[in-house]
Amino acid sequence: MNYIQAEKIRSQRNIRLSQYQNIQDALLDPDFQVESPDEVILVLSKYGTLYELNLLAAYIWELLIEPKTIKNLAQFVAEIFDIDITTATNDASEIMNNFEDLGLVKSNDE
Secondary structure, X not given: OOEEEOOOOEEEEOHHHOOOOOHHXXXXXXXXXXXXXXXXXXXXXXXXXXXXXXXXXXXXXXXXXXXXXXXXXXXHXXXXXXXXXXXXXXXXXXXXXXXXXXXOEEEOOO
């Protein structure tokens, strides 16, 4: 199943990201740091409701500009965060379930 960002979702990136074109560029910069794994990196707005995303969720969100499967997302996550594919798959699945429950993504089944 492919997932992509739902329509009419607005996003605002953390000021720390202002010098980067995207989150992946920040992650590849050895000088980029976050204060904690749960630091808010991206805020999404859907019909006035705000959703705060940590670094991992924000990275996955940006990947969803184009359709991706959980397997695709896990491969990107494993590579950029230097974690094993099983952990990456579990993390990506959990985040995608949350995104889907909140109506932030759509799938090719819709």
